[in-house]
Amino acid sequence: IDLSADLFGQTLTSPLLNASGVHCQTKEELNDLANTSNLGAMVTKSATLQAREGNPNPRYYDLENGSINSMGLPNLGYDFYLDYVLQEQTKPTILSVAALSAADAITLLKDLQASDYQGPTELNLSCPNIVGEPQLAYDFEATDRVLNEVFSFYTKPLGVKLPPYFDLVHFDKIAAVLNKYPLTHVNTINSIGNGLWVDIDQEQVVTKAKGGFGGLGGTMVLPTALANVRALRQRLNDSIKVLGTGGVTSGEDVFAHILCGADLVSVGTQVMKEGLGVYDRLAEELKAIMAEKGYQTLADFRGKLKEL
Numbered sequence: 001i002d003l004s005a006d007l008f009g010q011t012l013t014s015p016l017l018n019a020s021g022v023h024c025q026t027k028e029e030l031n032d033l034a035n036t037s038n039l040g041a042m043v044t045k046s047a048t049l050q051a052r053e054g055n056p057n058p059r060y061y062d063l064e065n066g067s068i069n070s071m072g073l074p075n076l077g078y079d080f081y082l083d084y085v086l087q088e089q090t091k092p093t094i095l096s097v098a099a100l101s102a103a104d105a106i107t108l109l110k111d112l113q114a115s116d117y118q119g120p121t122e123l124n125l126s127c128p129n130i131v132g133e134p135q136l137a138y139d140f141e142a143t144d145r146v147l148n149e150v151f152s153f154y155t156k157p158l159g160v161k162l163p164p165y166f167d168l169v170h171f172d173k174i175a176a177v178l179n180k181y182p183l184t185h186v187n188t189i190n191s192i193g194n195g196l197w198v199d200i201d202q203e204q205v206v207t208k209a210k211g212g213f214g215g216l217g218g219t220m221v222l223p224t225a226l227a228n229v230r231a232l233r234q235r236l237n238d239s240i241k242v243l244g245t246g247g248v249t250s251g252e253d254v255f256a257h258i259l260c261g262a263d264l265v266s267v268g269t270q271v272m273k274e275g276l277g278v279y280d281r282l283a284e285e286l287k288a289i290m291a292e293k294g295y296q297t298l299a300d301f302r303g304k305l306k307e308l
């Protein structure tokens with residue numbers, strides 16, 4: 001059984017990654033990921049031009065069927081993560097970047113273009129927890145404008161992190177925009193934005209910022225994640241890879257993401273629940289499923305979801 005996968009020309013021994021934001025903010029956390037078996041590649045916490053404290057605590061809350069977070073984009077700043085990927089990385093790493101304005105995104109990516117970094121970058125267009133800021137990728141025209149400007153100067157590998165869509169026409173619209181650009185990949189989904197959890201005993205919300213509204217992750221988002229992976233795989237040019245993120249808690253969920261077309265699969269909430277040992281468990285479970293079904297490689301079943 002061969003779990004190897006390709007990350008923009010680099011062969012990975014496992015198709016599994018961490019979801020950006022989970023265990024990837026500090027040098028210690030990034031080193032932990034580098035030393036985690038069955039984690040084929042890793043993604044950094046989305047970096048902004050300036051370091052950010054993020055939202056006040058409580059800002060992450062574990063739920064029976066997933067999680068809710070309102071982190072608010074805390075990160076050590078773009079310079080720190082650029083230095084990490086240039087000087088420290090020992091495992092294939094995707095640099096995640098974000099911005100609070102289109103202008104900041106352009107500034108950051110112009111600096112990245114001028115830097116020595118030649119590796120993969122992921123532009124986060126979907127952070128749901130910045131007070132007063134929309135998730136950019138829900139505005140198709142604005143997304144088109146930003147990507148048009150970015151690709152007027154950016155020539156290195158670049159993908160985007162997308163929010164979940166919930167309407168087939170929206171899948172059509174975002175795919176029509178993305179297919180215009182030489183993207184290496186889309187990473188779908190980000191958390192389901194602006195969910196709300198109620199603590200019955202205390203009769204109150206569980207996260208502080210935005211009155212308790214926060215992004216949802218974990219097993220409750222799996223059907224939405226699978227739909228977005230499948231819909232975008234069906235619509236995007238073959239040259240654009242699909243990284244599936246959302247709702248993975250078992251080998252079966254990894255299998256389902258790949259069956260829907262995912263080239264690689266990220267795990268977030270379950271790492272918060274189980275720790276980095278989850279990757280060994282997921283790899284073993286996936287191999288057992290493949291053996292039972294007679295599949296030798298991921299390509300044997302990738303994208304081959306059958307309709308009725």
Ligand SMILES: O=C(O)c1[nH]c(=O)[nH]c(=O)c1I
Nearest residue numbers: 070071072073127129191215
């Ligand atoms: O609140 C966050 O930091 C955050 N939380 C998310 O669930 N997705 C994101 O892209 C981000 I940037």
